[in-house]
Amino acid sequence: MEPSLLRDLLTAVAGLVTGALSAAFGIGGTVISTPALRALGVSAITAIGTTLPSVIPSAIAGTLRYAKQGLVDWRAVRIVIPAGVVTSVLGSAASHRIPGDGHLLMLATAALLAVTAVRTARAYDHADAASSAPQSSSILLVAIGAVAGGLSGLLGVGGGIVMVPGFTDLARLRLKPAIATSLVCVGCFAIPGTITHALLGGVDWRYAGLLTLGVVPGARLGAALSLRASDRPLRRLVGGFLGVVAVVYFVGELVALTAQD
Numbered sequence: 001m002e003p004s005l006l007r008d009l010l011t012a013v014a015g016l017v018t019g020a021l022s023a024a025f026g027i028g029g030t031v032i033s034t035p036a037l038r039a040l041g042v043s044a045i046t047a048i049g050t051t052l053p054s055v056i057p058s059a060i061a062g063t064l065r066y067a068k069q070g071l072v073d074w075r076a077v078r079i080v081i082p083a084g085v086v087t088s089v090l091g092s093a094a095s096h097r098i099p100g101d102g103h104l105l106m107l108a109t110a111a112l113l114a115v116t117a118v119r120t121a122r123a124y125d126h127a128d129a130a131s132s133a134p135q136s137s138s139i140l141l142v143a144i145g146a147v148a149g150g151l152s153g154l155l156g157v158g159g160g161i162v163m164v165p166g167f168t169d170l171a172r173l174r175l176k177p178a179i180a181t182s183l184v185c186v187g188c189f190a191i192p193g194t195i196t197h198a199l200l201g202g203v204d205w206r207y208a209g210l211l212t213l214g215v216v217p218g219a220r221l222g223a224a225l226s227l228r229a230s231d232r233p234l235r236r237l238v239g240g241f242l243g244v245v246a247v248v249y250f251v252g253e254l255v256a257l258t259a260q261d
Contacts (some may be wrong), residue, residue, distance in 0.1 A: 007040055008210055015054055015214025023062035023222030031113045033211055042207060044102025048095055048155060049197030050204045052190045054211035058219040059187025065223035066180030073173060073181045079141040081188045084149025088189045091153025092196035103253050109155045110250035116161045117242035136171035153193040160186050
């Protein structure tokens with residue numbers, strides 16, 4: 001799409017949806033902003049790096065709402081972040097060395113988006129109904145952080161799509177604390193990832209700024225929605241929407257990759 005006011009507006013709207021989904025459901029809202037940037041004409045490799053700067057203010061805005069409710073597991077944060085920061089840098093550097101001009105990475109993002117769609121549509125009854133769980137193994141939390149950070153840097157997806165299910169299914173955190181804790185970690189992972197991608201010339205700051213204009217109010221709205229209720233039909237609706245996006249996104253990137261040959 002050619003530079004225009006409409007393109008800028010659509011970018012800000014993508015940021016709004018990104019912030020809301022990330023804060024409300026912990027599904028990694030950048031799986032929306034990354035394909036949105038591709039649809040607006042940003043190259044695959046630049047789209048990966050450009051989504052990361054907007055993750056930081058989105059995570060801060062959402063975290064402030066959750067922290068007031070005492071939902072952040074700060075012990076998990078202290079363990080997860082160091083491992084995730086290291087692998088975020090490694091993933092960011094690796095993203096510029098994988099062949100395919102970023103298209104292969106976009107196909108991987110589409111696959112993760114499909115997984116996220118399925119998980120979002122599921123009812124998290126076991127997590128919501130769980131009683132206070134014992135403290136999780138530090139090794140387990142380090143592993144979750146390492147995988148999430150690596151994917152954050154490699155694919156520009158934030159890492160929440162790994163941490164939320166990891167926290168609920170493996171670490172046995174309740175859903176809302178898992179979302180809140182994930183947001184803190186995601187924001188921290190995005191900082192070294194952004195720096196690395198920027199040094200490698202992989203960030204379009206105009207798009208990043210426009211995304212940020214949308215993600216901040218979107219994150220506050222999403223966190224407020226999550227704190228009010230966990231609506232199963234809404235989760236299924238969002239999951240279905242993400243599933244459709246994953247299919248369209250996968251086909252589009254596959255066509256673009258094939259056209260290069």
